Amino acid sequence: MTTDVSPSFRGTRLASKDIENVVEVDGLVVRYGRGDRAVTAVDGVSFTARAGQVTAVLGPNGAGKTSTIEVCEGLRRRTTGTVRVLGLDPAGSRADRAALHRRVGVMLQEGGIYPSARPIDTVRQYCGIHSGSATSSPDELLDLVGLTDRRRTPWRRLSGGEKQRLSLALALTSRPDVVFLDEPTSGVDVNGRDTIRSIIRSLTERGCGVILATHELDEAERIADRVVIFDRGKVLVEGTLDDVRKARQAVRLRTIRPLPLPDMPASIADWLHEVEPGHYTIEDAPQGLVAALAVWLSEHGIDVIELRAGVASLEDVFKKLTGGEP
């Protein structure tokens, strides 16, 4: 498994480093169907993604993430709104779209490769298609994603993680200025995740903007610089990872058994938000509350798994905002 990114892949910083916002979405609306059957998948979404940063797009199923990203990739038409990728309109003139296709890397959530195709042939095909802009060789790309030993194995016989890494290699054939990665670590083992994180870091180091759609909040928390949380077609929050987490200072409490909330003093119980039985959070806790809680738990012999004060985890923020699982 390769975890070091080769020097030739790192290359020089991008010529477009002067573009600060690689993706700008303003008031995007995407509707499917017509008349009574029309469904609004994306409802007035606005956000930006910056060069040299990883922007994680989070949200439950059906939140509008994929529709939004596919509009940015040029795969889907928007109903209204403005979208600019590297300053160009993905639904604009043929020249705009051709320019974007040379500078944008796309990793689909799944598929995109013929089952009988071998990794070496597929990467060669995509390097050939990007013949004007590809600077990494097929062998370099396969080495980069740790598939050199599987270069002649048909795609259908690759593991889920190997398929993801091959798909990532295809997204990198053009040495893109912006990359859209849809669930890049889904089904990938620990070593494979290290490889993918290393590649993403190398992309941002050379100024590439990475837009990452994922359900895996831990993964987003590890590598994202900015976070955009979607729910029901709208953006609930957007900002740097630190800002989003700090905005929701929280105390997190996990107990072995559910707390007897009705029996607890109101001065403590009123602050407790029950995420699920045995899992509680307190937002904006007043001074002394955590100490009082700790004393009460101790006096009543309640076994505590975790009592942590500080910034909220991304998972806490996500659940609070969307009311559910990613």
Add this chain to the structure above:
Amino acid sequence: MSGPLRAQLGAELRILVRNGEQLLLTIIIPVLVLVFFGLTDVLPSDLDDHMDFLTPGVVALAIMSTSMVSLGIATGFERNYKVLKRLGVTPLGRPRWLVAKTLTVMVVEVVQLALLVPIALALDWNADDARWLLALGAVGAGTIAFAGLGLFIAGRLRAEVNLAAQNGLYIVLLLLGGMVVPFDELPGGLEAVAKFLPSGALADVLRDALVGAGSQPDTSWIVLGAWAIAAPVAAALTFRWE
């Protein structure tokens, strides 16, 4: 040839060679039909030499196999596997994708003709009267018509339904298309319909071009031309890339 087109054509040919069922459909079945019926002379043809009936029919069958069924099934699965969606965000572009597909079909057809014609000659087919340029024109028109039909079906249906539909249509057009069963052997109503099918029209114009024995070549050229215009237009209007 541009780099993207060359890369895509290479990928198309590699995939074709790796798919055994495609080779069975496009190469082995037409060769077996030609050899079996060429050696047994059991076809109910009115022509003096049964090879004069069989050879144009098998060439038409081969063209239909490649340009409709093979192309249609492969494209349907490419939609299903999101191969087309993935290619849609590359500099390849749809026109070059279509050219790569067309060139792939042409390469297969050249291989088919390079096998079928010598085999037919080896089975005592007399090609002295063949008008080859006219026959190539018929092959070209037939290819466009069948490719349009194949893509029309592939562009709307799910991959598995498309597979069944293409194979089902293949059998229907094979039996009703004057390829191995003469029109006048079909029941009255079916005979009238069969002459307006693209398979029937192609077999008839090929029979006219190769052995001078078409039943209604002028009408068949018009029918084939109409299919060659209508089918690609229908495919272009209805094709879904995903």
